[in-house]
Amino acid sequence: MSGSNKLEGAADKPLLLQQMGEEQAAIAERVQRSLAVVSNGGRSGGAGVVWSQTGVILTNAHVIRHRTPQVELTDGRQFEAEVIAHDQRRDLAFLQLPTADLFPIARGQSSSLRPGDWVLSVGHPWGVRGAASAGSVIAVGRPSEQVGRYEGDLIQVGLHLRPGHSGGPMVNAQGELVGLNTMIAGPNVGLAVPLKVIEAFAQEQFTAASSDFI
Amino acid sequence: MAKKNVLEQLSEQMADVVASASQSIVRVSGRRRLAATGIVWSADGIIVSANHVVSKKRKSKVTLANGETHEAKVLGRDASTDIAVLKINAEGLQPMAKADGAGLKVGHFVLALGRPGHSTEATLGILSAVGDSWRTGAGGMIDRYLQTDVVMYPGFSGGPLVSAAGELIGLNSSALARGVSVTIPVATLNRVIEFLVSDGHIKRGYLGIKTQGVRLPAGQAEALKQETGLLLVGIEPGSPAEESGLLLGDIIVHFDGQPIRHGDDLISLLGTGIAGQKTPATIIRGGEVSEMSIKVGTK
Numbered sequence: 052m053s054g055s056n057k058l059e060g061a062a063d064k065p066l067l068l069q070q071m072g073e074e075q076a077a078i079a080e081r082v083q084r085s086l087a088v089v090s091n092g093g094r095s096g097g098a099g100v101v102w103s104q105t106g107v108i109l110t111n112a113h114v115i116r117h118r119t120p121q122v123e124l125t126d127g128r129q130f131e132a133e134v135i136a137h138d139q140r141r142d143l144a145f146l147q148l149p150t151a152d153l154f155p156i157a158r159g160q161s162s163s164l165r166p167g168d169w170v171l172s173v174g175h176p177w178g179v180r181g182a183a184s185a186g187s188v189i190a191v192g193r194p195s196e197q198v199g200r201y202e203g204d205l206i207q208v209g210l211h212l213r214p215g216h217s218g219g220p221m222v223n224a225q226g227e228l229v230g231l232n233t234m235i236a237g238p239n240v241g242l243a244v245p246l247k248v249i250e251a252f253a254q255e256q257f258t259a260a261s262s263d264f265i
Numbered sequence: 266m267a268k269k270n271v272l273e274q275l276s277e278q279m280a281d282v283v284a285s286a287s288q289s290i291v292r293v294s295g296r297r298r299l300a301a302t303g304i305v306w307s308a309d310g311i312i313v314s315a316n317h318v319v320s321k322k323r324k325s326k327v328t329l330a331n332g333e334t335h336e337a338k339v340l341g342r343d344a345s346t347d348i349a350v351l352k353i354n355a356e357g358l359q360p361m362a363k364a365d366g367a368g369l370k371v372g373h374f375v376l377a378l379g380r381p382g383h384s385t386e387a388t389l390g391i392l393s394a395v396g397d398s399w400r401t402g403a404g405g406m407i408d409r410y411l412q413t414d415v416v417m418y419p420g421f422s423g424g425p426l427v428s429a430a431g432e433l434i435g436l437n438s439s440a441l442a443r444g445v446s447v448t449i450p451v452a453t454l455n456r457v458i459e460f461l462v463s464d465g466h467i468k469r470g471y472l473g474i475k476t477q478g479v480r481l482p483a484g485q486a487e488a489l490k491q492e493t494g495l496l497l498v499g500i501e502p503g504s505p506a507e508e509s510g511l512l513l514g515d516i517i518v519h520f521d522g523q524p525i526r527h528g529d530d531l532i533s534l535l536g537t538g539i540a541g542q543k544t545p546a547t548i549i550r551g552g553e554v555s556e557m558s559i560k561v562g563t564k
Contacts, residue, residue: 067271067274068282068429069428069429072374072429075374076370079372080370080372171372177445179396180394181371181394182371183372183392183414185372185390185391213444
């Protein structure tokens with residue numbers, strides 16, 4: 052179109068924001084393969100993330116309101132799940148699905164997160180499946196004020212978490228899991244349970260010596 | 266001078282994108298209190314904005330990027346898609362380049378621009394969700410679902426969502442969905458603006474039928490995944506329905522790819538610019554499900 056204002060250079064060399072957008076889109080697509088919808092007997096629930104190939108799903112304890120929640124995977128398969136671990140204080144739960152061919156999310160290190168680091172949260176805000184929101188880390192550590200019944204460290208992030216994000220993954224710039232979307236602190240601040248807390252919980256629950264859950 | 270680091274380069278490039286796109290962003294004063302934003306659609310003065318920011322009771326004014334203010338004439342408006350088209354007497358304006366919607370992916374960076382005041386305002390976010398076509402609460406047909414995590418400040422309605430390359434992705438409206446930022450894609454703008462420029466409104470489709478909602482037989486309800494349909498109890502002689510071959514006793518279950526469960530479904534569909542088009546329909550006739558094509562007329 053003549054007289055239009057497409058930027059010079061967009062055709063030959065992509066702008067940084069375009070390159071970053073493509074990388075971010077690739078991360079979002081990969082994370083969606085490890086994403087689940089968790090619901091409670093037809094009632095709303097939240098998200099979950101594939102923790103192991105052998106059918107273990109990680110989610111928030113507050114997402115589970117049913118003994119046998121339903122889990123739907125991104126490929127459309129639906130399962131009735133069994134709650135195998137549950138902790139209200141850390142707001143974490145593990146579910147077991149009767150399958151062993153899942154695509155587990157890669158895990159990073161939440162202890163290396165610093166204020167200013169880029170993160171991406173994926174979930175189902177207001178029921179929109181697999182939606183992604185990006186932001187940067189505000190702080191990692193114990194919040195200055197008590198947040199509900201939660202005890203322990205949290206990742207505070209400048210991004211929009213909404214109902215339906217709970218239990219979904221928060222990943223770093225490598226697309227690796229660093230936290231679990233858990234709470235909202237104001238319209239533009241999200242709180243996530245750090246991976247370190249999740250791994251400690253997993254250690255306690257699954258003391259089997261094998262490297263994967265059995 | 267030291268080489269700029271990546272973050273500085275990124276900031277410079279983003280500011281360039283905003284500065285360039287900002288030439289095509291106008292201030293629209295069309296309602297009491299807060300002004301809103303509009304997009305230059307053509308070099309000869311067509312401006313597109315959100316319907317809900319252009320009052321019917323007031324004369325609208327458009328202020329260009331160079332500060333010139335023009336009286337604007339409302340060429341047309343469509344509340345169902347929240348689009349309004351204005352015309353000002355100006356030449357040589359700079360319309361926005363439009364993005365090819367096919368390449369849009371969840372995770373792409375986007376910028377929202379607004380000009381409710383005298384200078385351009387910009388916010389950054391990402392495409393959160395990209396989905397199929399959807400219907401607004403008012404029955405408007407939007408070609409794709411585009412949701413972002415961009416914070417839309419007051420007065421951003423009617424402004425553009427811009428790609429990282431500075432191309433127009435769509436028009437931002439705060440009136441179509443609550444609590445989330447949704448954008449009307451270029452495909453919908455193209456379609457609706459064409460109607461609004463030629464007719465001033467979206468022509469309602471007309472079939473010439475009287476209908477009654479009925480429960481479908483169990484087997485068909487299961488196969489079609491819907492419980493009810495629309496039974497034809499009257500057909501106007503010479504009407505588009507008669508000419509298309511619809512008969513008394515037919516039950517319409519799908520129209521234009523959408524399930525028809527009751528009369529409101531069909532009524533809202535007829536308001537979406539399908540007048541004059543051959544439209545696919547699924548009907549039940551004599552207990553058999555069949556497909557047909559119906560040419561929608563106007564009254």
